[in-house]
Structure formats: structure tokens, C-alpha cells
Amino acid sequence: MKKYYYSLFLMLCAYFTMAQTAIVKGRITTKDGKPAEFVNVIIKGTNKGTIANEHGEYELANLKAGNYTVQASFVGLAALQKKVRLENGQTTQVDFVLDEDSQQLKEVVVVSNPSKYVTDYPSISLRLKTPLLELPQNIQVVTKQLLQDQQIFDMLEGVTRNVSGVTRLEHWDNYALLNMRGSQIAAFRNGMNVQMSWGPLAEDMSMIERIEFVKGPAGFMLANGEPAGFYNVVTKKPTGITKGEATMTVGSFGTYRSTLDLDGKLSEDGKLLYRLNLMGQMKGSHRDFEFNNRVSVAPVIKYQFNDKTSLTAEYTYQYNQMSMIGSNYSFSKKGYADLPVNFTTAEANMPTTNINDNTLFLTLAHAINKNWKFTGQVAYMNYKQIGQSMWPSGFSADGDTLYRNMGIWDIDGTNKLGQFFVNGDFTTGRIKHLLLGGIDMGSKNYFHDWSKSQDIGSLAIYKPQYGLVAATSYPKFDRSLSLRERGVNYYQNYTGIYLQDEIHLIENKLRLTLAGRYTTSTDGNPYSGAAKADKFTPRIGLSYSLDKHTTAYGVFDEAFIPQAGADKNGKGFDPITGNNKELGLKREWLGGLWTTTLAAYRITKNNVLTADPSNPNFSIQLGQTQTEGIEFDLRGQIVHGLDLTLNYAYTDAKVTKDTDPKKVGVPVAGSTKNIANAWIAYKATNGAIKGWGLSLGGQYQAGRSSWYVFDGTTQPLKDYFRMDGAVSYQANNFSIALNVNNILNAYLYSGAYYSVGYYYYQTEALRNARLSIGYKF
Structure with missing residues (x-):
């Protein structure tokens, strides 16, 4: 050393x-x-x-x-x-x-409707000024154009297919659980950590400009989180160009959706700008009695005081009325895929679940001079859910009858977030430095009431009969007390201070990144008490330009996760510590029209809690998991008019230390060993078929472990393959597109084995379609 x-x-x-x-x-x-x-x-x-x-x-x-x-x-x-x-x-x-x-x-x-599958720089919200090609980290960007081509409505749909190694875990219809590199990754919006225990409501694509997947700890952004990384949703901002776009979509299962995007100036001098995105949606499901109706309103105002200073205010309101949470699962004692793809435990007369999600972002940007810039951002987020959940209370002895149980499922979550940082560049002698330094903090307070439930009648799962339960039979939960009075309180308060220096050497061929972050955090809930932790997490990265279009990089980064609770002797738990060691190779082709990234990594997590062999009601801190993998991403315009997104990931995530020897070597829950995705899109730019487009995509998964592993076995899921496609036409301002999903009509599902003796899983829809028309003005 x-x-x-x-x-x-x-x-x-x-x-x-x-x-x-x-x-x-x-x-x-x-x-x-x-x-x-x-x-x-x-x-x-x-x-x-x-x-x-x-x-x-x-x-x-x-x-x-x-x-x-x-x-x-x-x-x-x-x-x-x-x-x-x-x-x-x-x-x-x-x-x-x-x-x-x-x-x-x-x-x-x-x-214009150009291909924009490739971008050269990370968004401003990631705080970095270096081109993606030169960064010592694997960051993949999903652009607005790609999301539109695939007719993705929200984060709960097919976003993950566009990035290597990312999958969706449980299929709740209100927020996104995404898995990458063996762990659930945190949700960011505009560079701020918005993750809640439950919530916030998954962003609708109508207000999104791009989604950035940051792989690895990225300690300068999030040291007190999973070392697998995070995803950052970047919302649309005013451009200063007066324009607009309206779309209407109809589709299978009674889907009706409209969006409106308005962009322009509120003052003649161009100092006051606006952006307004509106969305309304009524959407059913391949399961009877299941629906998800949404409304979103996202106004943004930007005021440019002068050439150096601007203030941006962004408000987002999302409302969601949906069928009861949990009714979209199938349950069976015999195994996965045992019931028809449209099986449901819901009834037509069940009460709805209603969600109100309000967020406010304020961003002040000031250019101190041509080399230095200050940015301050604060955010307030409130997520309220009033509803019910459905879950079995048991099965009959022969497994043919399921006993349904309805429970209260109310949530009130609040995030208060702030970050202030400075970007600058300077020289020491003849060496250039790109400096990033700042502070970020968060206060997250979350109340959850699931304390009451009641059986509501049985259901013969192989010969279900619906409509036999009167609405008066459903429980009337007592909500006379506020949720803060009756709910369980989870909370997190953290503050982080960080400094990063990117040192440019050999005429910018070699870039050395040295960084560190000191984070203090308090996490807690009434069951396990509060856990206070603080840690300094270093970061070192190196990237070298092999030629004008090729970069090799290596990075070592650390993270830690505070853990509330105590063992049987009352001793508190140390935080999880994690690190990532990674090597990679990036290249731009044909002058940057398409790019490739190849990465190999190893992530180790220590101090993972495992069951105490002498007292199963408590935990001890001896566990370790390790994830090793290889990832490849290709995206961009291969030849004129032909765009391709292609990726593959090999992920070997397993338990390496545990008190139970049988669990050593067991795959980490929710991980998938092999994932391959492709989306190819062709658009004719001349000739008799000018304006016509054709797209085709597929996803293959093999070596899938279940969502959760309760009994120490892998409970593997069968291999997965899905194919989707689209036909489109564009003429000047007008466009039309027909997307067909699950073209092969395959029975697709994911799920887990529940420790009380049954399987639960969720199916995807068989072949279905969406037809969308759009007009730009």
C-alpha cells in the first residue's frame, strides 16, 4: 500500500x-x-x-x-x-x-421527433459537471423519448427493461420497489432522496424528463443507503420556448388517458418562464374489479433574476383511487401459476383506497463567477393514504378454500429535505480540479396504521363465485383519532457533509477522484427503538481516456445503513457497512451516436441481521451478503433511423455468513442471475414510408429467486420471457402509435413462498394493446 x-x-x-x-x-x-x-x-x-x-x-x-x-x-x-x-x-x-x-x-x-436514446451528461441534479463517458461510475440514463416510444405510463411499468440488471419487486400499485445489484435501491427525485417506508406515490411519466440509474454507493449523494445505488427521476422544467403537446390513449382493460404539456414564457423579457403538465387516467386490469385511476398536476415556475441567478418553484399533486391493496395477488398451497391469470380475491363492491400526494421543490441557482456555482434546494413532501388491504387469514385443509381478511391500511408520511452545494473548477499550478462540496439533510416522519382487521368470507379459489358478500359485511374501521395518534411511527433524521475533488492529469486523459462524506443518522420505530449512527465513508475513483472515445475506470466506494433494534441482552446493533469495488470500460461510437458500458463489480454488506439460534424472537449481528456481477449496456443510433437499447447483467447475490449453515450460499431474496433486455426501433426518414416506425423488444430472466426467502431455501421462479412491439406514424405535428405488450401471450408472474405454508404471486396481463395519438403545437 x-x-x-x-x-x-x-x-x-x-x-x-x-x-x-x-x-x-x-x-x-x-x-x-x-x-x-x-x-x-x-x-x-x-x-x-x-x-x-x-x-x-x-x-x-x-x-x-x-x-x-x-x-x-x-x-x-x-x-x-x-x-x-x-x-x-x-x-x-x-x-x-x-x-x-x-x-x-x-x-x-x-x-422534430429525433432519437434521443443517448445523452452525454448527467442532469444538473446529480451535481456533476463531468461527461458520463469520463465519470468513474456506471450511470445509465433512460430518456423521455424512449419512455414515450414504449408507452410507459409510470415507474411501475417497463422502465426497468432499459437498464442492465434492474427488476421490479413486489407489484404494489402505488409506489415502486426496484432491485439492482442484489438490493432494493433508493428513490431520488431531482437529486434528493425521497424514499419513504411506504411511498411516495410513483411518478407519472407525463412529468418526467429522464430517469438516471446510478450504480454503486455514490457516497457523495447517498452514503446512508444501500451500496447497490439509486435511481433519480428528473422532472420537466421550463425551456423558454413556447410550445405544447397533447396526447390521448385508449387501451385494453378500459384504459383511457390524456396528457397535456405546456411550455413557455409568462413575461415578454423571458425572465419568467413556466411549464405545466396535466394527466388524467382511468385504467382497469386483466383482473376483474381491479382499477387504478389517477390525476396529476405539475406546474413549474422559473424566474431568471439576471444572467447569474434563478429561482425555480415546482409543485406536484398526484391523486390515485385504486382497488384494495393486496387483492392483485394469487394465493395457493400447491405452488406458483396454479390459478388463472385473471384470478382475484377482490369484489366489485369493496371500498377503494385513496392516495393524495403533494410535493414542493424550491431551487435557487447562482453563478458566483464563470468558474463557481452555488445551488440550494429544499423540498416538502406529504403522502396520505386512506384505504384497506386484503390478505388471507388461512386456507381450508384441502387448500381449495381461501379465507379472506380485510385490514385497515392508512399512511401519513412527510419528508422535509434540504441540500446546498457548490461546484467549481480551479487550478493548482498546472493541474485542474473540479470541486464539489456541500451538505444535505433530511427529516422523514411516517405513520402507519394496520392494527385492525376482520375476516370477510371465504372464496373457493378453483371455482370462485363473486358477489356473495354484501357491502355491509365489510368492516367499518374507527378513524376518529388522527393517524398520528393511532399509527405506528417510523422516522429518520440525517445530515451529511461531503467533499469531492476530481483531479485532471495528463491533459485530461487521466482523472483522479478523491471524496469523502461524513453522515450522522437517527432511525427508529416503537418496536425496536432508535438507532444513532455516524460514519465517514471514503470514495476513490480513477478514469483514463484510452483514446478520444474510450474510457477505462475503477472505483471504490462505501456506504452504511443504520439499524434500529437490540439483541436479547439489550445491546444495540451496529449499522450495516457496505462497499463496492468496480472496474469498467465505456465507449462512444460514431461520434457519440451510440454508447456502450461494460462493468464488473463486487458489493459486500456486513453486519446483516440474522436470527438468534438460541432465541428466534431476537436477532444477532453475524450476517454477510456478497454480490458479484457483470453488466453491459448499449444504447443509441446504430445506423440512420435505427435505434437500439440492449443490455445484459449477470448477478450472483448470495448469503456468505449466517448463524444457520443451511442459509449460507442461498441467493439474496429478489435477485436474478441473468437478465437480458433489448428494444430496437426503426423510423423511416425518407421515401414512400417516411414517418412510419416499427419497434420490437424482449426481456429474458433466468435464475430468479423469490421476493422473500423465509425458510432458507431458494424457492426459485421459472425463467421469464416477454416480447413487446409497436407500430407508429408521424407526419409533421401529428403522431399515432399502437403498442402491443406480451405479444406471445405468455403466462408471466413473480412471487414468493410465505412461511405459513402457501405461495403468493402476481400475474402480468396476457396480450394487450395501447393506441395513442399526439399533437404538438
Whole structure:
């Protein structure tokens, strides 16, 4: 180890006197003098690129001296190029004037439907300024265009197929449980950890710009969480371009849905901008008496005080009325897939479950100067659920009759979140640094009442008869006390301080990331008491540009998870500690039109709780799990008009330490060894079939373990294969698309064995379709 640090020291000294790099910047305007936003600017023959801001300005740094061609391009417009000579330590101004005026540019934005399966940079909410290609971490981005092509309505549907190794766990119809690298991953929205014990309500795709899957701990964002990573939902923001889009969808199982996206200016000077997304949906299911009706309203206001400072206020209201939670499961003592795909335990006259979800984000961004920027963000989230759940209280001796039980299922959850951070770049001698430092904090308070339940009658599962239970037979739960008075309280309070320095060496060919985060956290509930923990988690990453389009990287990162509770002697538990060791290779092809990422990793989690062999009612802290895997992702435009998303993951997640030797080697619950996904889309851009598109996709899973493992066995699920497709047509502002899901009409399910002696699982719909029409204006 000493030899390693000595070598690193020599390397830093050797490159301390490197030559300075050059900068090119400029402004892009239309022929009527208005700024041209969203124009792509690249240095041809390199991996350097950016997008013009709302003032038409751009800047590209860290360039070697030499002769280059700077290209400005926009979808639907001819590219402009200028040759330039760059000198070390100098800034060169290169401006462009588009032949189109501002109105023509707006029309190009409205009518274009380009492939946007690839993006070069992470969103601003991830706090990073480095291109994805150069980051020492595997970050996969699912774009808005891909979500639209697949007609995905919300986070509960097929988002996971677009990223290697991600699966959905239990199929609750109100929030998303996603698994990646052997663990459930945290939910982020706009760079803030919004995860609750239950909730918040899964985001509707109508308000989403992109979804970023960050693989590994990413300690600068979330050290007190699972080392597998997290996903970050980025919501739509104002662009300053007046435009709109309306869609209507009809589909199988009585699906009716409409969306409206409005974008524009509220003041003539362009300082006050707005974005408004509206959605209304009525949706049934392949199971009788099951439905999910939703409404969402998402207004965003942005005020640009001046060229340096802006304030963005974003409010989201989501309302969900749905059938009773739990009624979408099938239950059998004989095994999985034992009942028809449309089996349900629900009745037509059962009371509904209603959810109200309110969120407010405020973001203040201030450019201190051209090199330093401050960002502050606060959020308030409230999730209220009033409803019931359905679960069996038992089976008859022959297993043919299920005894249904209805319980109260009320939730009140509140998140108060805040984060403040500074991004900047500076030089020490001749070495450039990209610095990120900040503080983030959260207070999460959650009340849950599931204390009362009542049997409501039996159901012959192989010959069910519905409509025999009167609505008056259902329990009337006492809600005279507020949920905060009658509910069980779970809470978490945390504060994290972090600092990260990305050091650019060898003319930016080599990038060394050194970071650390100190986090304090208090977690608790009435059953196990409070657990206080604090830990410093280091992070070191290295990425090297093998050539202009290829990067190799390695990273070591740590995380920890506080654990409430105590053993039989009253001793509290240490937090789970986890680390990730990862190597990867990234490459851009055909000038960045498509990208590939290959990663290999090992995640170890220590201090996992296991059952006390001397007293099963308590836990002891001897467990360990380890996940090893290989991931491959390909996305982008392979040839003109042909886009492909392809990924594969091998995930070996297993228990490596346990008090019960029989459990050592057992797969981690919810993990899947092999997952392969593909989505290929072709759109004709000329000729007789111009505007027509055809898409086809499939997902294969093998080596699936069940959601939960209660008895120490793997309870494996059978292999899974699903195929979906779409036909579309676009003519100027108008578009129409027909998506068909589960084309092969396969019986698909996932589930688990329950310790009391039966299986529970949830089926997916057989072949079904959605027809959507859209108009941009």
C-alpha cells in the first residue's frame, strides 16, 4: 500500500508542471438576433460537447492546443462549422448565427421527433459537471423519448427493461420497489432522496424528463443507503420556448388517458418562464374489479433574476383511487401459476383506497463567477393514504378454500429535505480540479396504521363465485383519532457533509477522484427503538481516456445503513457497512451516436441481521451478503433511423455468513442471475414510408429467486420471457402509435413462498394493446 501511495505522489508531482489547456466559448443566435437555446456544440474528432443555454451561450474547456473544427447543430437544421486554432492558456471566442429566425427555430423544436436514446451528461441534479463517458461510475440514463416510444405510463411499468440488471419487486400499485445489484435501491427525485417506508406515490411519466440509474454507493449523494445505488427521476422544467403537446390513449382493460404539456414564457423579457403538465387516467386490469385511476398536476415556475441567478418553484399533486391493496395477488398451497391469470380475491363492491400526494421543490441557482456555482434546494413532501388491504387469514385443509381478511391500511408520511452545494473548477499550478462540496439533510416522519382487521368470507379459489358478500359485511374501521395518534411511527433524521475533488492529469486523459462524506443518522420505530449512527465513508475513483472515445475506470466506494433494534441482552446493533469495488470500460461510437458500458463489480454488506439460534424472537449481528456481477449496456443510433437499447447483467447475490449453515450460499431474496433486455426501433426518414416506425423488444430472466426467502431455501421462479412491439406514424405535428405488450401471450408472474405454508404471486396481463395519438403545437 505504501508503494502505491508513493507512486501516486510521484505521478502527481510529475504532472504538476503540465502545459495549460485551452478554452473555446461563444454565443449562438438566430438571424433575428435572438439567442438559440438547445443547440449542440461539439469539437469534431473529440468527445467534447455541450448544449447552448437559455442565452445561447456555450463553453468547452480542457482542450489541448491545436487546430480544431467547432460544429453547431440542431435537429432538423444544417450543421454549421468553423475552424479554429487554440493556444495553451487562452480562451477563443467562436460565435454562430443560424439562418433561421426564432419562430422557425421554435417550429423545428415542435415538429422534430429525433432519437434521443443517448445523452452525454448527467442532469444538473446529480451535481456533476463531468461527461458520463469520463465519470468513474456506471450511470445509465433512460430518456423521455424512449419512455414515450414504449408507452410507459409510470415507474411501475417497463422502465426497468432499459437498464442492465434492474427488476421490479413486489407489484404494489402505488409506489415502486426496484432491485439492482442484489438490493432494493433508493428513490431520488431531482437529486434528493425521497424514499419513504411506504411511498411516495410513483411518478407519472407525463412529468418526467429522464430517469438516471446510478450504480454503486455514490457516497457523495447517498452514503446512508444501500451500496447497490439509486435511481433519480428528473422532472420537466421550463425551456423558454413556447410550445405544447397533447396526447390521448385508449387501451385494453378500459384504459383511457390524456396528457397535456405546456411550455413557455409568462413575461415578454423571458425572465419568467413556466411549464405545466396535466394527466388524467382511468385504467382497469386483466383482473376483474381491479382499477387504478389517477390525476396529476405539475406546474413549474422559473424566474431568471439576471444572467447569474434563478429561482425555480415546482409543485406536484398526484391523486390515485385504486382497488384494495393486496387483492392483485394469487394465493395457493400447491405452488406458483396454479390459478388463472385473471384470478382475484377482490369484489366489485369493496371500498377503494385513496392516495393524495403533494410535493414542493424550491431551487435557487447562482453563478458566483464563470468558474463557481452555488445551488440550494429544499423540498416538502406529504403522502396520505386512506384505504384497506386484503390478505388471507388461512386456507381450508384441502387448500381449495381461501379465507379472506380485510385490514385497515392508512399512511401519513412527510419528508422535509434540504441540500446546498457548490461546484467549481480551479487550478493548482498546472493541474485542474473540479470541486464539489456541500451538505444535505433530511427529516422523514411516517405513520402507519394496520392494527385492525376482520375476516370477510371465504372464496373457493378453483371455482370462485363473486358477489356473495354484501357491502355491509365489510368492516367499518374507527378513524376518529388522527393517524398520528393511532399509527405506528417510523422516522429518520440525517445530515451529511461531503467533499469531492476530481483531479485532471495528463491533459485530461487521466482523472483522479478523491471524496469523502461524513453522515450522522437517527432511525427508529416503537418496536425496536432508535438507532444513532455516524460514519465517514471514503470514495476513490480513477478514469483514463484510452483514446478520444474510450474510457477505462475503477472505483471504490462505501456506504452504511443504520439499524434500529437490540439483541436479547439489550445491546444495540451496529449499522450495516457496505462497499463496492468496480472496474469498467465505456465507449462512444460514431461520434457519440451510440454508447456502450461494460462493468464488473463486487458489493459486500456486513453486519446483516440474522436470527438468534438460541432465541428466534431476537436477532444477532453475524450476517454477510456478497454480490458479484457483470453488466453491459448499449444504447443509441446504430445506423440512420435505427435505434437500439440492449443490455445484459449477470448477478450472483448470495448469503456468505449466517448463524444457520443451511442459509449460507442461498441467493439474496429478489435477485436474478441473468437478465437480458433489448428494444430496437426503426423510423423511416425518407421515401414512400417516411414517418412510419416499427419497434420490437424482449426481456429474458433466468435464475430468479423469490421476493422473500423465509425458510432458507431458494424457492426459485421459472425463467421469464416477454416480447413487446409497436407500430407508429408521424407526419409533421401529428403522431399515432399502437403498442402491443406480451405479444406471445405468455403466462408471466413473480412471487414468493410465505412461511405459513402457501405461495403468493402476481400475474402480468396476457396480450394487450395501447393506441395513442399526439399533437404538438
